[in-house]
Amino acid sequence: MTALLKVQHLETYYGHIHALKGIDIEVRPGQLVTIIGANGSGKTTTMKTLIGVIKPKRGKIVYDSLDITGLSPHLIVARGMVLVPEGRAILTRMTVLENLQMGAFVRKDESVGADLEKMLNRFPILRQRWDQKAGTLSGGQQQMLAIARGLMARPKLLLLDEPSMGLAPMVVSEVIDIIREIRNSGVSVLLVEQNVRQALAISDYTYVLETGKVILQGNSDVLINDPRVKDSYLGGDRPYNG
Ligand SMILES: Nc1ncnc2c1ncn2[C@@H]1O[C@H](COP(=O)(O)OP(=O)(O)O)[C@@H](O)[C@H]1O
Ligand SMILES: [Mg+2]
Structure with missing residues (x-):
């Protein structure tokens, strides 16, 4: 291959x-x-x-x-090819939604809105907090946001x-589960x-x-x-x- x-x-x-x-x-x-x-x-x-x-x-x-x-x-x-960098680098003064939208800035297709909806389904905590400043999220939630933002670019890799x-440790396991799901999604x-x-x-x-x-x-x-x-x-x- x-x-x-x-x-x-x-x-x-x-x-x-x-x-x-x-x-x-x-x-x-x-x-x-x-x-x-x-x-x-x-x-x-x-x-x-x-x-x-x-x-x-x-x-x-x-x-x-x-x-x-x-x-x-x-x-x-x-x-x-999309990088979720060390230290997350989310924009703490912007809202959860704005951070997710930033992830899609390179895209020119029509389905960004539909993907946003999918992301909020996949990460229910982000839906709950969508209009809050990202800086108010916990460390684990910020990491979920960073990963979700990365996925908004529709990565192949x-x-x-x-x-x-x-x-x-408990949050680490959640993140590991999400990574496995991402791989399983192709x-x-x-x-x-x-x-x-x-x-x-x-x-x-x-x-x-x-x-x-x-x-x-x-x-x-x-x-x-x-x-x-x-x-x-x-x-x-x-x-x-x-
Ligand atoms: N901006 C930088 N300027 C100079 N040296 C750097 C810089 N970033 C990393 N290094 C050096 O490069 C090496 C590799 O660092 P890094 O890739 O950050 O390692 P890791 O992510 O495995 O901890 C280290 O010796 C580090 O000190
Ligand atoms: Mg490092």
Whole structure:
């Protein structure tokens, strides 16, 4: 099967800091692929480079049969690759509805209104709060809004950068469930997560980053039992406590 996203030897710098040192990643249509790795390993830089916020120094990004390397973010989003960034970046002074509408700004089709309605059905809490300022929502609700805003762009490939960051364990599970539903609805997902056990449990394939390189990769159900993943990312044999 041809990959929906094929990243070849991606290298990204911040000035002299060599943040990505040649990364290869693939997402096939319908797959949920996870990237894990310690803080500073290059996960966010990977996402930002893919979506075009940072230009890579070397390497190639092919998405949906098109070389998008160096393309501006809005052109990439218009082609259906959408990033829900680390820290959510919702517009706290705007209402829930306005945030959702912002998500559709690249679209030119007629069904934005119908999709808004669908989104409010999918996230009932957002319907309840539709006219409130987004800043009044809880952390979990803001994350739901950020994901819903991303979906309003009608992604083929949704990039999620640590969607569970800072959330209580119960809310983390809700977010994980939503990500699984999104994949089941036919949207391919590239997920960066620190809740490794839960992310691997719902994903097909996993990449492990360390200092800007992929040091390990494989099917998630295999990697979850790999001693290297267990020791470094699953807290050894201690029981999982969120
Ligand atoms: N804006 C920046 N300027 C300089 N260095 C940065 C910047 N953002 C990230 N870095 C560095 O790049 C590396 C990768 O960071 P990042 O992609 O944010 O990691 P992660 O998301 O895995 O925690 C780190 O060493 C970090 O310090
Ligand atoms: Mg990060």
